[in-house]
Amino acid sequence: MIIDHSNVILSVKNLTANVDETPILKGMNLEVKAGEIHAIMGPNGSGKSTFSKVLAGHPAYQVTGGEVIFQGQDLLALEPEERARSGIFLAFQYPLEIPGVSNLDFLRVAYNSKRKHQGLEEVDAFDFDELIREKLGIVKMDASFLSRSVNEGFSGGEKKRNEILQMALLEPKLAILDETDSGLDIDALRIVAGGVNQLSNPENAIVVITHYQRLLEYIVPDYIHVTANGRIIRTGGKELALELEERGYDWVLEAAATGVAS
Amino acid sequence: MTTTVTSLVNQPYKYGFVTDIESDVIPRGLSEDVVRLISSKKNEPEFMLEFRLKAYRQWLKMAEPNWAEVGYPAIDYQNIIYYSAPKQKEKLNSLEEVDPTLLETFEKLGISLSEQKRLSNVAVDAIFDSVSVATTFREKLAKDGVIFCSISEAMREYPELVQKYLGSVVPVGDNYFAALNSAVFSDGSFVYIPKGTKCPMELSTYFRINNGDSGQFERTLIVAEAGSSVSYLEGCTAPMFDTNQLHAAVVELVALDDAEIKYSTVQNWYAGDKDGKGGIYNFVTKRGLCQGVNSKISWTQVETGSAITWKYPSCVLVGDNSVGEFYSVALTNNCQQADTGTKMVHIGKNTRSTIISKGISAGRSENSYRGLVKIGPKADGARNYSQCDSMLIGDNAGANTFPYIQVQNHTAKVEHEASTSKIGEDQLFFFAQRGVSSEDAISMMISGFCKDVFNQLPMEFAVEADRLLSLKLEGSVG
Numbered sequence A: 001m002i003i004d005h006s007n008v009i010l011s012v013k014n015l016t017a018n019v020d021e022t023p024i025l026k027g028m029n030l031e032v033k034a035g036e037i038h039a040i041m042g043p044n045g046s047g048k049s050t051f052s053k054v055l056a057g058h059p060a061y062q063v064t065g066g067e068v069i070f071q072g073q074d075l076l077a078l079e080p081e082e083r084a085r086s087g088i089f090l091a092f093q094y095p096l097e098i099p100g101v102s103n104l105d106f107l108r109v110a111y112n113s114k115r116k117h118q119g120l121e122e123v124d125a126f127d128f129d130e131l132i133r134e135k136l137g138i139v140k141m142d143a144s145f146l147s148r149s150v151n152e153g154f155s156g157g158e159k160k161r162n163e164i165l166q167m168a169l170l171e172p173k174l175a176i177l178d179e180t181d182s183g184l185d186i187d188a189l190r191i192v193a194g195g196v197n198q199l200s201n202p203e204n205a206i207v208v209i210t211h212y213q214r215l216l217e218y219i220v221p222d223y224i225h226v227t228a229n230g231r232i233i234r235t236g237g238k239e240l241a242l243e244l245e246e247r248g249y250d251w252v253l254e255a256a257a258t259g260v261a262s
Numbered sequence B: 001m002t003t004t005v006t007s008l009v010n011q012p013y014k015y016g017f018v019t020d021i022e023s024d025v026i027p028r029g030l031s032e033d034v035v036r037l038i039s040s041k042k043n044e045p046e047f048m049l050e051f052r053l054k055a056y057r058q059w060l061k062m063a064e065p066n067w068a069e070v071g072y073p074a075i076d077y078q079n080i081i082y083y084s085a086p087k088q089k090e091k092l093n094s095l096e097e098v099d100p101t102l103l104e105t106f107e108k109l110g111i112s113l114s115e116q117k118r119l120s121n122v123a124v125d126a127i128f129d130s131v132s133v134a135t136t137f138r139e140k141l142a143k144d145g146v147i148f149c150s151i152s153e154a155m156r157e158y159p160e161l162v163q164k165y166l167g168s169v170v171p172v173g174d175n176y177f178a179a180l181n182s183a184v185f186s187d188g189s190f191v192y193i194p195k196g197t198k199c200p201m202e203l204s205t206y207f208r209i210n211n212g213d214s215g216q217f218e219r220t221l222i223v224a225e226a227g228s229s230v231s232y233l234e235g236c237t238a239p240m241f242d243t244n245q246l247h248a249a250v251v252e253l254v255a256l257d258d259a260e261i262k263y264s265t266v267q268n269w270y271a272g273d274k275d276g277k278g279g280i281y282n283f284v285t286k287r288g289l290c291q292g293v294n295s296k297i298s299w300t301q302v303e304t305g306s307a308i309t310w311k312y313p314s315c316v317l318v319g320d321n322s323v324g325e326f327y328s329v330a331l332t333n334n335c336q337q338a339d340t341g342t343k344m345v346h347i348g349k350n351t352r353s354t355i356i357s358k359g360i361s362a363g364r365s366e367n368s369y370r371g372l373v374k375i376g377p378k379a380d381g382a383r384n385y386s387q388c389d390s391m392l393i394g395d396n397a398g399a400n401t402f403p404y405i406q407v408q409n410h411t412a413k414v415e416h417e418a419s420t421s422k423i424g425e426d427q428l429f430f431f432a433q434r435g436v437s438s439e440d441a442i443s444m445m446i447s448g449f450c451k452d453v454f455n456q457l458p459m460e461f462a463v464e465a466d467r468l469l470s471l472k473l474e475g476s477v478g
């Protein structure tokens, strides 16, 4: 029996996960409270995307140990779509193209499945149109993207913006943004970061995965975590990003290996 | 292992019931005597018996084709019943005289034979095993001079039309199954649209195989005189048996000057169970002749059933400026096999054809598109556009494309595009991550994939087809 006394949204303890028989996550620990912004940084292949996908319930990964509590609920017991409907959102590092399905239809169906989950009435095409136009404003996207197939032929940056549009629409409790900044031009970065900030509030939480300190100038994190080899090996404040930018990851990795803080 | 997408469950087939009705059945097997017997049971004119015997003799000399990407155990043609008709009064004067069991059967299949229940503006010819049991709205159609009746009746009442056109598009010896059909066909529909007439309602034939041991060999002939037009629909279902039934139909269409025929099929024969036991072998020859200038024939098919589908609705474009179209969705699941496509034969000048083929394969099924575009030496300015898209659902299904192109005229222009896409774990996860269930995700992706074809179907059938595909794929993931 789990009772939610705190404002903790997500609590991950010793999470391990495999793909086929290979361990990828080797004991992740993370606690995220309402109103917080966390950043996860770390070398390529260190398990950042895997971590986000395991939280969202991607079927390619098998959880082999540990626990994840989301808003007092055992997250790992839920199907991927139930996790999404109860407020987990993942902005993908590589958003897929879905030919033949219009962005507008996709967004409406996604929105309505969440409404249904909340016991609310589904909105019709007419009301939805009004709602989505308002959301487009948050990421400054043109309405013409609604009639195109989901992400089909979108530029890299447009796809990322479309992810944030989905976030704006679904208003998640916990949003995990996996390298949403990569591929964005300078103006787009500012716009997307502005959108994310606009969506951040004391009730929800955001985890951004990034390689660049630059994003963190716009989306200012409360904590920065460094991953290596399937674990978080160091946690610090926002100044850690600057240090990483300057010195790279080696010193953190070494320190973790010798168990000495520098 | 990541088995989410690959675990397959067969959706119960809701048309799988058998009607308990007394039938007039002839003994199994095929011989010249059986051909004569069928002909005499139908009270046919003499020319029909000759037509059948000629076909039968040719069939004896032919071999079953084996070039298609389908595999099945040898068919024992001597173990099939070639004629099975529900026992009822020989000649029916009105729908009220149709055996209530039969009316009920069609009612259960969602086909109302009662003209009072005019839910839609569709006239129906209902075929049960080997015979037509009822044709609705005949009088109303007759006012416009439109003939819509069973082909057996047409042979007796309009022998000159039948003799003129039957076998004119698909000759008796065209191919193995067409020859077999020509020898033993028992019923089917006949449509004749007189000059300058736009048929006032949709015409449709509903085929039902009931007997587990009989084959169904129906024959459809549609003639559109100069300046006329008609839209015709064909639907089919069968009970679930764990043996296979042979369905070898022939459909012939003739369009004269400026005439237009639109032929749509929603095929939902029983496909066999999830291990491939039972189901219909659907070996069908469908061909349209655009004989007149500016004529147009358009085939739209949604193929979802049958254990094996072998079917190439074709257009022979003889008239100058004539147009042939082929829009197809073929879905295979579990162990189904489909080898389907079209032939567009350009003979006249400025003839145009369009081929849009969408193959969807799930489970362990095999789905092949096979198409021929042939441009003859006199077909100046002929054009063809072909687009063949395949969609794979899961990791164990197969798709093939075999486009054959023969061009004998240098002014012709032929374009071919093909694509393969996949509904796999990642696509479904993307939808799931936005709160959308696998079922809804698949149905959205499939509707999108098939849009270009569904748009060609008459309204009610487009909705029906969309629903049918979702139903067929339900449980194909998760």
Ligand SMILES: Nc1ncnc2c1ncn2[C@@H]1O[C@H](COP(=O)(O)OP(=O)(O)OP(=O)(O)O)[C@@H](O)[C@H]1O
Pocket (backbone or CB within 6 Å): A019, A024, A042, A043, A044, A045, A046, A047, A048, A049, A050, A051, A060, A093
């Ligand atoms: N489905 C999979 N099959 C095989 N290996 C996988 C799979 N998913 C992840 N991996 C492996 O797990 C490791 C972690 O990958 P992950 O994508 O989580 O890294 P990342 O930290 O997000 O890297 P990047 O910064 O490059 O995005 C990599 O070595 C990757 O190759």
Ligand SMILES: [Mg+2]
Pocket (backbone or CB within 6 Å): A048, A049, A050, A093, A178, A179
């Ligand atoms: Mg990554």
